[in-house]
Amino acid sequence: MTGTNGVSNGTNGATGDRFDPDFTRHVIENIGPATPDRPRFVLSSLIKHLHDFIREVELTPEEWMTGVQFINSIGQISTAKRNEGQRICDVLGIESLVDEVANKFMLDSDENPTSSTILGPFWSPHAPFRELGDTIVQDPYPDGKVAYMHGVVTDAKTGEPIPNTIVDIWQASSNGQYDFQDDNQSVNNLRGKFRTNEKGEYYYYCYHPTAYSLPTDGPAGKLLKLLDRHPMRPAHIHLMVSADGYKSVTTQLFPRDDPYASTDTVFAVKDDLLLDFKPSTDPKAQLDLEYNISLARLKAGQPAPFLHTVF
Amino acid sequence: MTGTNGVSNGTNGATGDRFDPDFTRHVIENIGPATPDRPRFVLSSLIKHLHDFIREVELTPEEWMTGVQFINSIGQISTAKRNEGQRICDVLGIESLVDEVANKFMLDSDENPTSSTILGPFWSPHAPFRELGDTIVQDPYPDGKVAYMHGVVTDAKTGEPIPNTIVDIWQASSNGQYDFQDDNQSVNNLRGKFRTNEKGEYYYYCYHPTAYSLPTDGPAGKLLKLLDRHPMRPAHIHLMVSADGYKSVTTQLFPRDDPYASTDTVFAVKDDLLLDFKPSTDPKAQLDLEYNISLARLKAGQPAPFLHTVF
Structure with missing residues (x-):
């Protein structure tokens, strides 16, 4: 109960309410x-x-103080290259939910563009532009399987190809680590931006992706252990696709047969993002991945793609 | 919507639900x-x-990322002597609510012991025992007003005095800083533990307390600014009172005329904790503060006072 000055009067259990309703x-x-x-x-x-x-x-006070110390520990392990706060959100499904809300909010119900999913902490604003047909594999890894990835970017409503679309790709190497995390990789290994040609086509060489564990030496590892959950992300390729006049889409593509596809520790998998890698006839690749991308037009007055303003 | 493997299917806006219900x-x-x-x-x-x-x-993704960076910043400014996570909880009313829940949970409705309120981040497990009649003012401050504080500790049900009760007191100096925060104060200045005598009485000299600002150079300061709130705590004296067989009470006592009493930035004020300091006839004190404390008996099987197990 609250007095006229807004101060709780401290009466314990004197009313029918279990806790102060005000x-x-x-x-x-x-x-x-x-x-x-x-x-x-x-x-x-x-x-x-x-x-x-x-x-x-x-x-309880003990549980609350445990939570306070946990929150303090998040920032204490974070650095310019390690965003543990984002990782904790990912483990709790928060980044995935924020992504869903942002995309529901922006779409009409009659459009069916490529599904978005979470950005994650490994995107770089500094990935270099590369030529169509190039490879993003700068530092080959012994058991890396090269895939030829290709497709067409089209308008979700008209089906027309969209030339000059930027396809920004990044992925972990076959040891499960990104360039950020691995001193043996050169900067921008397995990263690149490509522009679609006049037919809306993109094509390049990358790796079949590799499943990996989130870093478990910090608060996210402790939380996963308490939740009795594995720390694994299914193998995936990240894409951020943007074209003038269209809503950007940030997404991830997963091999359909990945053992972690249904228990992704950051809840980023959607059915239409599960793909089949096929044997390749290209001598430069072991696998072939065709993936066509569909973008929704920006409506008049709609803001520019949000991700470019955040990071 | 979720498929048989528990994977969200990414259908955007295709159903009547605004967001995935699963x-x-x-x-x-x-x-x-x-x-x-x-x-x-x-x-x-x-x-x-x-x-x-x-x-x-x-x-939105921008708001979420602002929140992630805010959470990371909490741990980055925290140290062994600065618990910013606790302070953020305090600003949001969380410590005060946890205290209410803990105390409601432990009390019968027919008891009316001294109200508890939050511990705050400045309690020390190392305060020295002092003799009844001693002062906790080790380092006098120019404008500090000495108060003679005294009272009786009694059983909330029977009214009988409780001898050998530990009354642990701590307070900021007249500059608004605790010994932890101020290199000019010696360790345990304005801290002390006293035991009640056979009549349940305690008495000692302390200072009339001084209102102070939370540190505003970190995340709590940013949050308070965004909330358009002042960072002031009303002047207060902290007490932690414990006796064998009784529930400990951790509380704070406030001068009734403090200008911040109704807008305490950590929401710790309760009506029965607002007190009147009176002029003193004691030549060693300018002010007199009588405060009688009432403790509830522990019930059979109830755990020992919780605070001693937390910190």
């Missing part, structure tokens, strides 16, 4: 008049849901 | 069989409430 409102109402509408709305909802969680589970 | 359940069901019941319950509820928050506000 406390959360009091915290929210302390937000001052200068806070703009959007942060007021977002932070009010966050406070409400966190308080509801605490009341629902009757969080 | 996604959160899928994340929760990935918790493995080895996770004990209590962490399973707590983490399932946390995932559900975080996902509900994201859907409710339609959190």
Whole structure:
């Protein structure tokens, strides 16, 4: 209960309510008049849901302090190349859900473009442009299987090809590590940007991807252990595809037969992103991967693709 | 929608549901069989409430990434003497709510012991025992006003005095800083533990407390600015009171006339913790503060006072 000055009166159990029914409102109402509408709305909802969680589970002081120390540990292990906060969100399905919300919000129901999925922490804004037909494999790895990847980018409504689309690809090497993580890889190994030709086509050489573990030496590893979950991501190729006048799509492509496809530890797999690699007749590749991409037009007044403004 | 393998199928807007109704359940069901019941319950509820928050506000990727960077920044500024994670919880009312839940849970409705409130980040397990009548002011500060604080500790049900109760007191100096924060204060300045005498009495000299600002040079300062809130705590004296066979109480006492009493930035004020300092006739003190403390008996099988097991 709250007195006229908004101060909780500390009466313990004197009313029928198990917990003070006014406390959360009091915290929210302390937000001052200068806070703009959007942060007021977002932070009010966050406070409400966190308080509801605490009341629902009757969080103990010991559990809360464990949580505080866990949150402090997230930043303590993070560096310019290691974003543990993002990784914790990924393990809890949060980045995947934010991606779903962003894409539902932007699409009409009659369009069916290529599904998006999460960006993850390994995209680089510095990937070099390469020529169609080039390989992104700068540093061959002993058991790496080269794949010839190719396809057409089309308009989701008309089916017309979209020339000059940027296809930005990045992937881990056959040891499961990205260039960021591995001193034996040169910068931009297994990264590249390609532009589609006048027929909307793209084609290049990459690796069949390799499943890998999230780093388990930090808070994400502790959380996964407590959740009794494996730390594995199914093998995947990352793509970020953008063209003038179209909504960008950030996605990942997975081999259909990957053993972790149904239990991806960051919840990024969608059925239409499961693909079949086929034997190749190209002497430069062991495998062939055809993947056609479909983009939705930006509507008038719709903002430019969001990812380029975030990172 | 989720296929038979639990993989979201990525159909955008094809059904009547705005967002995938199965996604959160899928994340929760990935918790493995080895996770004990209590962490399973707590983490399932946390995932559900975080996902509900994201859907409710339609959190954007930019807002989410701002949140990730904010969480990383919490640990980066934390040290052995600075617990920014705890401070962020305090600003959001979380420590105060956890305290309410813990104390509601432990009390019968017919008891009315001294109200608890939050511990805060400045308690020390190393405060020295002092003799009744001693002062905790080791390092006098020019404008510090000495108060003679005294009272009786009694059983909440019987009213009988409780001898040998430990009254642990800590407070900031008149510059608003604790010994932890101020190189000019000696260790354990303004800290001390006292034992009540055979009549349940305690008495010592301390300072009239001083209002102070939370440190605003880190994430808590940024959050308070976004919330358009001041960073001030009303002046207060911390107490942790414990006696064999009784529930410990951790609390804070506030001058009733403090200008921040109704807008405490960590939401720790309760009506029965607002007190009146009176002029003193004692030549060693300018002010007199009488405060009687009431403790609830531990019930059979109830665990020992929780705070001593946490810190």
